[in-house]
Amino acid sequence: MHSIFLIKNIKDNILVTSEPKSGKEICIMTSHYLVVGGTGMLSGVVKELIKRGNVVSIVSRGDEKFRKLIEVLGTKNLHHLSCDYHDIENLKIQLKNHTENIGFFDFSLCWVHEPSEMNVCSVAVEFTKNSLWHIVGSSLADPSKPEGISHRLSFFRKNHPNIEYRVIILGFVIDSRLNFNKSRWLSNLEISDGINVALKNDITVNIIGTTVPWSLRPGF
Template identity: 35%
Template sequence: MRTLVVGGTGMLAGVVRALLEEGDEVTVLARRPERLQDTRAHLLPLDYRDTEALERALAQAGPFDRAVVWIHGTAPEAPFVVARHVRGPYWHLLGSAAANPARMGSRRRERFAALHHDYRELILGFVLAGESSRWLTHEEISGGVLHALRHHLNRQVIGVVDPWERRP
């Protein structure tokens, strides 16, 4: 299986390692290519904020059978550019703000539905620890992503988002 991982040199490095061990052909799109830990992965070294360069690189490297995508809000068009180059499941990692009950509904899902037939969401939450809370570790995030991939989940919260007021 040809898998694209955007964010695979940071918090998703564990996902890259696991998929390589499972026999996937993994391509990592990286803004910081020097951080790629596993040389068995194919590298696309570019900044996804440059949507024209992103489109060209993915057109040459793709299409991909599936994707795991973590893109910061500083590149609002990049997730949609990536989706055009993925034939199968597209797991989109979203920060905990996507689960904020006070936030207005997003047109993101409708836009993806028009563009990609197999859009899935992974919401990054937090961990409650007694009277305090903390953000998820890279290992917890990778574990949650791998669980979603292996079980073909359409939407999953990794950690918790409730109670919202306990967010770190």
């Protein structure tokens, strides 16, 4: 197994690994990810990103869950911005200071509750170079409001033409053990696995689980 460690600051996006037999150093390009909400439901995504050698900066309100992530991952490539993302001005200041020190984010993932959802995404793209992945609830797939997705895509393409905007919709699971007439929400593991697949596939609109038939949506 190769041992990986940082040889330059994150702005350079370079890792170096040494081959165990020859000791030869190999430079590897890595990416810097912003994950809003990365200590809870998205912690599995953070773990996979770190496993691949990326640098991850997390925005969350609590420090305890972040400390637990550090204990599990044991890495220095994990950074924490402790703030309430509903305070948009403070979030903007923290992201500005953070990126001035270690560089812009290559990619951003945002899981944000209303009413700050679109505001947080708009702030995140100011400090993002490539793509923003917006993780949303199943309500965006409501068949009675078919314009929901297209409006978001149009908004970001118009206001942030240099950023690729991706949507990941968290659907539900139909329980085949009960004659396909019962459903449940996705587990955190299913969500993390689905997001990891979506990041690899790089498709504009992704649905984890299903959103049809809408009548089987839990609590509908």
